[in-house]
Amino acid sequence: MGADMALRSLYLPTGHTINRTAATDTIRQLCREATIADLRVLLDHGWIDDQVPYSEDTWTEEALTARAATLRQAAETELIQLFDRFARSLGHRDVTRHRFDNGDEGIDAYETGGLSWGDGPTEAYDAWDVVHDTGRLPATWSDQFGAAAGLLHPVGRRPGRHHRHLPSLGLTRPTTKGALMSRVIRRIDRGARTIDGIDLHLTELVWDDGGRSFEVRRTDTDLDLTEDGCLDTWPTDEHLANLLRDHAGSWSCLGCGAAIGGRQTDLITDHVRDCDAADRSPAGPRDR
Numbered sequence: 001m002g003a004d005m006a007l008r009s010l011y012l013p014t015g016h017t018i019n020r021t022a023a024t025d026t027i028r029q030l031c032r033e034a035t036i037a038d039l040r041v042l043l044d045h046g047w048i049d050d051q052v053p054y055s056e057d058t059w060t061e062e063a064l065t066a067r068a069a070t071l072r073q074a075a076e077t078e079l080i081q082l083f084d085r086f087a088r089s090l091g092h093r094d095v096t097r098h099r100f101d102n103g104d105e106g107i108d109a110y111e112t113g114g115l116s117w118g119d120g121p122t123e124a125y126d127a128w129d130v131v132h133d134t135g136r137l138p139a140t141w142s143d144q145f146g147a148a149a150g151l152l153h154p155v156g157r158r159p160g161r162h163h164r165h166l167p168s169l170g171l172t173r174p175t176t177k178g179a180l181m182s183r184v185i186r187r188i189d190r191g192a193r194t195i196d197g198i199d200l201h202l203t204e205l206v207w208d209d210g211g212r213s214f215e216v217r218r219t220d221t222d223l224d225l226t227e228d229g230c231l232d233t234w235p236t237d238e239h240l241a242n243l244l245r246d247h248a249g250s251w252s253c254l255g256c257g258a259a260i261g262g263r264q265t266d267l268i269t270d271h272v273r274d275c276d277a278a279d280r281s282p283a284g285p286r287d288r
Contacts, residue, residue, distance in 0.1 A: 006121050007113035008128050010090075011152040014099060014106035018087040019150045024080055026148040030141055031076035036064050038138040039071045045136035048074050082130045083145065094122035107152060140190065140204065143234040151233075192219065195240045200225070202235070216243060223247060 012018070034042070042048050043059055048071060064071070089095060090110055098109045112124040120126035129136070131146045186206035193200050199219040206212055214231040217224050225243040235243075 005113070005115060006125065007111060008125055008132055010110045010128065010131070012108045012110070012150060013152065014101055014108050016108075016150055018090065019148065020084070020087055023083055023087075023145055023149040026144050027079045027083060028076055030138075030144065031072050031079065034068075034072050034075065034138070036061060036068065038141075039064055039068060039075070041136075041138045042075050043071070047078060047137070079130065082127075083149075086127045086130050087149075089124040089127040092122075092124050095124045139188070140234045144236075147233045147236050147239075190214070193237070193240060195237060195244060198244060200240060200244075216240065 030038075040059065043064075089112075090097075092112075095110050095112045098111070100107050100109065112122050112128070114121035114125075131142050131149070131151065134142045184205045184207055188204040188206065190202040190204050193202060201217050201219050203215045203217075204212060205215055214226070214233075214235060215224065216226050216231065216235060225240075225247050231239070
């Protein structure tokens with residue numbers, strides 16, 4: 001039987017370590033708020049601790065609902081243990097670290113892997129499942145674990161975009177003129193969050209090349225806070241607060257009510273030119 005080469009990479013700001021406290025808090029919150037659908041995913045993919053009885057041949061909605069509290073607690077215990085194993089693995093011999101910097105800020109890249117005959121090629125490779133295995137965890141969970149832990153994604157997923165991940169916001173820089181763009185094929189509603197008294201709506205974007213990103217809009221003005229570039233990872237409250245601060249001076253069309261970030265002068269100019277209802281009076285645009 002042949003072997004395959006399997007490699008995994010992780011990135012942290014130079015000199016930083018995994019934020020176990022924030023990641024553990026995120027795991028606890030997600031597990032305690034896990035829906036029945038989330039619990040089914042955790043069960044189907046073997047994330048629930050072995051101590052949970054599997055006597056039921058079929059986990060019906062009724063069975064899941066009746067045992068939801070037990071399953072949530074079991075998932076929390078198991079995922080925290082697995083995350084601790086992941087954090088410890090960064091110091092193992094089967095992990096290589098490379099440092100990249102320009103004399104100022106830099107990135108530490110951690111890599112593990114090798115030839116695989118079906119199982120993980122290294123212990124660290126398997127330990128990284130909790131932040132890498134997006135297909136076996138409920139949607140966005142592994143991204144949220146990684147974001148809380150402080151992981152970066154300096155190389156993005158979509159062709160034609162310069163994907164330097166910004167640690168403070170996690171934003172993808174806008175596409176350069178003439179670059180090849182991939183296409184959004186699905187939009188998934190990820191609910192609302194309230195930051196500093198402002199309601200925000202989150203949408204997950206699925207791209208035709210398999211990439212995923214997140215769009216954030218204010219519910220009161222429908223202003224897209226990610227117009228400068230989409231978020232590559234699930235946004236933390238800190239990310240959202242930074243987005244709000246960056247868009248504190250947004251522009252609103254007096255004619256149609258469209259809202260555009262105050263920094264997007266080219267978009268504002270184009271809108272005023274193309275919008276039949278736009279106000280072209282000397283009073284100028286309205287700031288929010």
